[in-house]
Amino acid sequence: MTRERIDSAIAIVAMLAITYALKRHYSTADAEALQWILAPTAWLVETVLHAPFVFEQHVGYVNTELRFAIAPSCAGVNFMIIAICSAAVGFVSQMRTLRAKLAFLFISVTLAYLATLGVNTARIVIALLLRAHSMPIAGLSPAQIHHAEGIVVYFTSLCALYLLADRLLARRRDKAPT
Amino acid sequence: MKRLVIPLASYLTVTIVVPILNGAPVDADFLEHAALAITLPLTITATLSPLLRRLAACARPPGTT
Numbered sequence: 001m002t003r004e005r006i007d008s009a010i011a012i013v014a015m016l017a018i019t020y021a022l023k024r025h026y027s028t029a030d031a032e033a034l035q036w037i038l039a040p041t042a043w044l045v046e047t048v049l050h051a052p053f054v055f056e057q058h059v060g061y062v063n064t065e066l067r068f069a070i071a072p073s074c075a076g077v078n079f080m081i082i083a084i085c086s087a088a089v090g091f092v093s094q095m096r097t098l099r100a101k102l103a104f105l106f107i108s109v110t111l112a113y114l115a116t117l118g119v120n121t122a123r124i125v126i127a128l129l130l131r132a133h134s135m136p137i138a139g140l141s142p143a144q145i146h147h148a149e150g151i152v153v154y155f156t157s158l159c160a161l162y163l164l165a166d167r168l169l170a171r172r173r174d175k176a177p178t
Numbered sequence: 179m180k181r182l183v184i185p186l187a188s189y190l191t192v193t194i195v196v197p198i199l200n201g202a203p204v205d206a207d208f209l210e211h212a213a214l215a216i217t218l219p220l221t222i223t224a225t226l227s228p229l230l231r232r233l234a235a236c237a238r239p240p241g242t243t
Contacts, residue, residue: 023196078192085188148214155189155219159226162185 008093011101015088018109019081026077031060037075037116044121045070049128068128076120079154083112086162091169115161123153181230182223189219 031038042053042061053061053070060071087108095101127146137145193215202208 027200082185082188082192085192086185089188090184144210144214147211148218151214151218152222155185155222158185158189159182159222163181163230166181 004093004096007098007101010098011092011095011105012088014102015084015092015105018105019084022077022081022084026072026075029072030058031055031072032057034060034072034075034077037077037080037113038070038072040117041076041120041124042070044117045124048121048125066128068124070124074120074124074150076116076123076154079119079158080112080116082154082158083115083161084108086158087112087165090162091165094169094173115157119154119157122157123150126153182226186219186223190216 025033038060039055042055045051045061046053049066051063051066053063056062056069060069062069084105088105092101092104095104127149130145130149131142134142137148140148194212197208198204
């Protein structure tokens with residue numbers, strides 16, 4: 001096993017530790033403990049829709065007029081975990097040193113957090129628009145439409161971010177001296 | 179398709195495999211979730227792949243394969 005492969009394996013183990021800790025925190029956390037992701041998401045949704053969301057204990061951010069809650073179940077933590085995993089598995093092997101691999105991993109965590117805020121905001125805004133114009137789609141119930149919309153927005157965004165990162169890293173590789 | 183295998187595998191692992199490993203009940207609700215979580219990403223991947231191939235072909239300098 002080459003040194004570079006050992007370094008990649010260390011970085012992947014670090015990624016697994018981070019995502020495991022995140023998943024464990026998410027599985028037991030209530031709305032208060034998820035403020036780090038719910039509060040900025042609610043602020044972004046408020047900014048886009050010009051509709052106030054008020055924090056309610058054990059529920060999340062609620063807008064009674066829209067009858068919508070930004071609850072722990074729609075915090076987007078799973079998307080963040082998937083984004084971190086995709087970045088690490090897809091690109092960590094392209095970094096040369098262990099330091100570069102770990103730095104890439106920590107940058108991925110930060111960018112995954114920021115991407116989650118943006119993508120989740122888009123998902124919530126689209127969900128509210130779909131509900132406001134309640135149109136029947138392929139015989140699906142409103143709950144199923146909400147679920148399907150979440151999958152489409154999250155997965156399409158994940159692919160777009162992955163391809164963008166791939167493109168940026170390829171450009172960086174091409175510029176690097178050989 | 180090949181370029182999107184990692185996001186697809188990560189997505190399916192976190193949304194379907196991890197809940198099963200965590201002991202989530204495989205009931206009608208979970209099966210409905212799984213059906214959507216498998217069908218939609220596969221459809222998106224299958225739709226994006228030819229588009230990406232075409233884009234890559236356009237970006238390639240003439241005379242290269």
